[in-house]
Amino acid sequence: MQLGMVGLGRMGGNMAERLRAAGHEVVGYANDGSGDVASLDELVKTLTAPRTIWLMVPAGEATNSTVTALADLLEAGDLVVDGGNSKFTDDAVHAELLDTLGVRYVDCGVSGGVWGRTEGYGLMAGGDAADIERLLPVFDALRPEGPREEGFVHAGPVGAGHYAKMVHNGVEYGLMQAYAEGYELLSAGGPVDNVGAVMKAWSRGTVVRSWLLDLMVRALEADPHLDQITGYAEDSGEGRWTVDEAIVHAVPAPVISAALFARFASRQVDSPAMKAVAALRAQFGGHATHKAGEAANEPPTGG
Numbered sequence: 694m695q696l697g698m699v700g701l702g703r704m705g706g707n708m709a710e711r712l713r714a715a716g717h718e719v720v721g722y723a724n725d726g727s728g729d730v731a732s733l734d735e736l737v738k739t740l741t742a743p744r745t746i747w748l749m750v751p752a753g754e755a756t757n758s759t760v761t762a763l764a765d766l767l768e769a770g771d772l773v774v775d776g777g778n779s780k781f782t783d784d785a786v787h788a789e790l791l792d793t794l795g796v797r798y799v800d801c802g803v804s805g806g807v808w809g810r811t812e813g814y815g816l817m818a819g820g821d822a823a824d825i826e827r828l829l830p831v832f833d834a835l836r837p838e839g840p841r842e843e844g845f846v847h848a849g850p851v852g853a854g855h856y857a858k859m860v861h862n863g864v865e866y867g868l869m870q871a872y873a874e875g876y877e878l879l880s881a882g883g884p885v886d887n888v889g890a891v892m893k894a895w896s897r898g899t900v901v902r903s904w905l906l907d908l909m910v911r912a913l914e915a916d917p918h919l920d921q922i923t924g925y926a927e928d929s930g931e932g933r934w935t936v937d938e939a940i941v942h943a944v945p946a947p948v949i950s951a952a953l954f955a956r957f958a959s960r961q962v963d964s965p966a967m968k969a970v971a972a973l974r975a976q977f978g979g980h981a982t983h984k985a986g987e988a989a990n991e992p993p994t995g996g
C-alpha cells in the first residue's frame with residue numbers, strides 16, 4: 694500500500710527501506726530536505742486519499758507540532774500513526790485533535806533500533822480495531838518474520854501501544870543494568886580472567902541468554918574493557934514514565950527504579966549525596982574522609 698513516512702532518521706529511514714523492500718510505496722519527508730518531498734503540504738498532496746501517514750520523529754514537541762500541522766492538511770478518512778517513543782498521554786490529545794476532523798489515529802511503539810531494518814521491528818499498537826486492520830499490511834512488513842503474535846500486538850485502545858512500549862523500555866533498563874552489574878563484578882578482581890569469554894559462554898544454553906546479552910558480548914569483542922567509552926548513560930524519558938506509572942498504580946518496581954537512578958548517578962562527576970554521607974560519618978564518628986583531588990582508591994587521609 695501507499696504510505697507517507699515523516700522523519701527519515703535512524704528509525705524512520707530504515708523502516709521506509711524495509712517497507713519498500715516488501716513492495717509498499719513510501720513517500721518520505723524529513724525536515725532536513727533528505728526526503729522525496731520538500732514539505733508536509735507536498736507530502737499530503739502527493740499521497741492518494743484516504744492517506745496513511747506514519748510519524749517517526751522525536752517524542753514531545755517535534756511530534757506535537759507535526760500532528761498539529763497535519764491536522765490543517767489532512768481530510769476525513771486519512772490515518773496518522775505515531776511510531777515514535779511518545780508518552781502515552783500525548784496519544785489521547787493527538788487522537789482527539791484529529792478526530793474532530795474525521796482523521797483516524799493509531800499509536801505504535803516500535804522496538805528494534807538499528808537492527809530492525811534487517812531483523813524486523815517489534816510492534817505494539819493502540820487504536821480502534823478497524824484502523825489496526827487497515828494497517829496490517831504495514832505492520833506485517835515491519836515486524837519480524839514468523840507468527841504475527843510474536844512480533845506484533847494490538848495492545849488496546851489509543852495510548853495502549855505507547856504504554857506497552859514504555860513498560861518494555863522499563864524492562865529494558867532493568868535487564869541492561871543487571872548485565873552491566875554482572876560485567877562489573879566479573880571485572881572487579883575476582884578469579885575470572887576473561888570476562889568477555891564468560892559472557893559469551895552465557896549466550897547459549899544458560900538461563901540468562903538473550904539478545905541484550907548478545908549485544909553485550911558484541912560490545913566486549915569490539916572493546917574488551919570498554920576503554921573507548923565513558924560510563925555516562927543518557928535516558929530519553931521512558932524509564933521515568935515507567936516509574937511514574939508504577940507510583941500511580943502502587944506497583945513495586947525496585948529494579949526499574951534502581952536502573953533509572955543508576956543512569957542519573959552515571960552523570961555525576963562527584964556525588965553531592967555521598968559527599969554528605971561522608972561528611973556525616975566524619976561529624977558523628979570522626980571517620981576519615983577523602984580530600985578533594987585525592988584518588989578515590991587511595992586510603993583516606995582525613996581526620
Ligand SMILES: O=C(O)[C@H](O)[C@@H](O)[C@H](O)[C@H](O)COP(=O)(O)O
Pocket residue numbers: 778803804805806862865927928929930931932
Ligand atoms: O526498544 C527499542 O528499540 C529501544 O528501547 C529504543 O526505543 C531506544 O533505544 C530507547 O528509547 C532508548 O531509551 P533510553 O534513551 O531511555 O535508554
